[in-house]
Amino acid sequence: MAAKSNLTNMVLVLGLTCLLCSAILGGAYVLTKEPIDAAAAEKTNRAIAQVLPSFESASERSFVEVYGKDFPYYEAKSGEDLVGYAIESTVVGFGGNLTVMVGITPDRKVCNTSVLSHSETPGLGAKCTTDPKFVSQWAGFDPSVKKLTVKKDGGDVDAITASTITSRAYALAVENALAAFDTLQGADAVTGATKPNDKEESGNE
Amino acid sequence: MSNKFKLITDGLVKNNPTFVLLLGMCPTLATTTSAINGLSMGLATLFVLVLSNMAISAIAPVVPDKVHIPVYIVVIATFVTLLQFLMQAYTPAMYETLGLFIPLIVVNCIVLGRAEAFANKHGVLESACDGLGVGLGFTCSLTVLGLVREILGSGSVFGFNFIGGNDGMLAFVMAPGAFLCLGYLMVLFNKYLKKN
Numbered sequence: 001m002a003a004k005s006n007l008t009n010m011v012l013v014l015g016l017t018c019l020l021c022s023a024i025l026g027g028a029y030v031l032t033k034e035p036i037d038a039a040a041a042e043k044t045n046r047a048i049a050q051v052l053p054s055f056e057s058a059s060e061r062s063f064v065e066v067y068g069k070d071f072p073y074y075e076a077k078s079g080e081d082l083v084g085y086a087i088e089s090t091v092v093g094f095g096g097n098l099t100v101m102v103g104i105t106p107d108r109k110v111c112n113t114s115v116l117s118h119s120e121t122p123g124l125g126a127k128c129t130t131d132p133k134f135v136s137q138w139a140g141f142d143p144s145v146k147k148l149t150v151k152k153d154g155g156d157v158d159a160i161t162a163s164t165i166t167s168r169a170y171a172l173a174v175e176n177a178l179a180a181f182d183t184l185q186g187a188d189a190v191t192g193a194t195k196p197n198d199k200e201e202s203g204n205e
Numbered sequence: 206m207s208n209k210f211k212l213i214t215d216g217l218v219k220n221n222p223t224f225v226l227l228l229g230m231c232p233t234l235a236t237t238t239s240a241i242n243g244l245s246m247g248l249a250t251l252f253v254l255v256l257s258n259m260a261i262s263a264i265a266p267v268v269p270d271k272v273h274i275p276v277y278i279v280v281i282a283t284f285v286t287l288l289q290f291l292m293q294a295y296t297p298a299m300y301e302t303l304g305l306f307i308p309l310i311v312v313n314c315i316v317l318g319r320a321e322a323f324a325n326k327h328g329v330l331e332s333a334c335d336g337l338g339v340g341l342g343f344t345c346s347l348t349v350l351g352l353v354r355e356i357l358g359s360g361s362v363f364g365f366n367f368i369g370g371n372d373g374m375l376a377f378v379m380a381p382g383a384f385l386c387l388g389y390l391m392v393l394f395n396k397y398l399k400k401n
Contacts (some may be wrong), residue, residue, distance in 0.1 A: 035294035
């Protein structure tokens with residue numbers, strides 16, 4: 001079985017093992033870096049394409065600051081024309097952070113939304129990615145006509161059954177994205193800009 | 206030949222890591238929310254198990270006794286990181302679903318357990334068979350557990366929904382269901398399969 005231990009062979013074997021393993025991993029990193037980057041870029045592009053009308057080019061990930069919080073966003077263009085902004089908006093949901101990519105066209109309408117990551121309860125809040133009634137209402141959502149709170153709170157957002165907290169958080173994410181959009185468009189030219197608030201939702205429904 | 210075949214079937218039934226040895230419970234309970242997740246987690250562990258078993262059986266004779274655990278862990282961690290790179294590159298969606306549980310394979314007691322209990326006393330080929338057997342046992346157990354939880358919890362099989370958009374019994378997708386299913390499957394496994 002194992003060799004008898006002395007200082008020399010312990011240092012030698014452990015050192016050599018580490019050296020060899022690092023070399024293998026270094027090589028593997030170089031080989032897989034390109035596909036990993038490509039996969040990440042493709043995922044982002046797919047998310048942008050999901051929330052905005054067809055566009056030709058998307059900008060690099062940039063940040064816009066709204067009331068002390070950084071919102072990552074992508075600018076999508078067709079030629080010189082602005083197609084819209086895809087803004088990543090993170091709020092506190094029921095089970096943790098909920099990150100929603102919100103596509104907003106220059107006429108300040110929500111084109112569509114897509115969940116990037118969430119930790120909501122499976123079968124309840126997690127339905128914010130699948131519930132057809134909830135998901136479809138965001139396509140073409142016009143915040144100047146509809147009120148961005150759930151129906152229970154007097155707004156126009158259809159909540160997911162039994163998941164009011166998630167639905168509220170989702171509406172808040174869209175609202176914050178709109179505030180970020182307003183900042184991007186120049187805060188002065190804005191009507192009805194809403195202050196983003198990241199108050200934590202409290203109380204169970 | 207029959208000896209190596211027996212090593213594989215032992216891993217599946219007699220030394221089944223989930224239902225008999227009760228090893229690696231953390232990924233077992235956490236990742237089996239659906240059959241496909243269980244299957245992926247099982248295959249990821251199988252990959253690491255076979256390669257680390259082979260590598261460790263090859264280097265075991267020259268590893269001094271006092272540092273054998275650190276050496277084994279470095280070897281296992283290397284294969285896990287390798288797997289992580291590959292999954293990120295070629296199956297990014299699955300990598301995201303399994304998330305934290307891929308790096309945690311390093312401390313999965315099945316992997317180090319087989320290195321300690323088997324690989325460092327046997328040849329490369331036999332260790333590979335043992336890794337394959339135990340890995341397949343783990344994969345099958347996780348797939349079955351995932352399948353049962355998916356059927357009861359979401360009413361679907363491998364993502365194919367058969368109850369038409371209605372909810373299943375949600376508890377089975379969450380933690381309590383994991384314990385319940387695991388417990389009952391363990392009973393059934395030990396009562397009927399292990400006897401023979």
